[in-house]
Amino acid sequence: MNKTLLAVLTALALTACGQQQAAAPAEQPAPAAQEVAPVEQAAAPAAEQQPAAEVDHVKARQDAFKQVGEAMKTIGDVVKGDVAYDAEQFKAVVAQMQDAGAEAFQHFGEDTQGGNAKADIWTNMAKFEEGRDKMAAAVAALNEAAQTNDLNAIKPKMGDLGGSCKSCHDAFKEKTN
Ligand code: HEC
Incomplete structure (x- = not known):
């Protein structure tokens, strides 16, 4: 290191020392604002958990x-172009549908007839479960397509x-x- 440079560095160091308080830069930039998901697409609350004995x-x-229906509507609106395609949000909605669908089919056990479920389900469980599996496969295919972040890959899965x-x-x- 030559003398001139050393002198300059020393001078700089001294200057920096003297100015430390006045010139202290803001330590950290403020964190960038997180992207906020539009409220209307916020996740539906998970189905309430109830004690096993009292599950209705x-x-x-x-x-x-x-919830499956709501997810379907959102997905449909995006695919139709009525709602802007946001790849991350879309994936989240598909995942929600997957979860809600799995949840729904947990509640067709023995002696759970009622609602708008036809009694045929319980005399024809194999066919019903085939339908359940078809939906699961279709949602899985949609989910896979959603990972491409390409609406054109998603559309054919609908x-x-x-x-x-x-x-x-x-x-x-x-x-x-
Ligand atoms: C294997 C059968 C099966 C498949 C597949 C299925 N559903 Fe259903 N769904 C039912 C049955 C049965 C009911 C009635 C449940 C009851 O009332 O007890 C129902 C009810 C519903 C309801 C009414 C819920 C309410 O408010 O009472 C909606 C909405 C719905 N399904 C949406 C969908 C959507 C969207 C899909 C496809 C992505 C789908 N379902 C796939 C069997 C199915």
């Missing part, structure tokens, strides 16, 4: 199906999904309107 299976599955709802409802759900 009809209500529990209806509540879960309501037919199977919608079809899985309809074919089961036609066979096993009372019409309610």
Whole structure:
């Protein structure tokens, strides 16, 4: 290191010392504001947990199906272009549908007849479960497509999904309107 440079560095160091208090820079920049998800798409609350003995299976599955229905509506609105496609939000909604669907099908055990579920479910459980598996496969395919962050990969998955709802409802759900 040559003398001139040393002198300059020393001078700088002294200056810095003398000015330390006045010139103390703000330590850390304020954290960037987190991106806030629009409120209307906030996650639906998880189905309430109840003690096992008191589970109202009809209500529990209806509540879960309501969430499936809401997720379906959001997904449909995005695919139609009525709501802007946000890849992360879309993935979250698909995941919600997956969870709510799994939850709903937990509540078709023995002696849980009622609601708008046709009694045929319990005499034809194999076919009902086939329908359940079709929906699960369609949601899984949609979920996989959602990971591409490409709406054009997502769109072709909608037919199977919608079809899985309809074919089961036609066979096993009372019409309610
Ligand atoms: C394997 C059968 C099956 C599949 C698949 C299925 N559902 Fe259902 N769903 C039912 C049955 C049965 C009911 C009636 C439950 C009851 O009232 O006890 C129901 C009820 C509903 C309800 C009404 C809930 C309420 O408010 O009472 C909605 C909404 C719904 N389903 C949406 C969907 C959507 C959307 C899909 C597809 C993504 C779907 N379901 C797939 C069998 C199915």
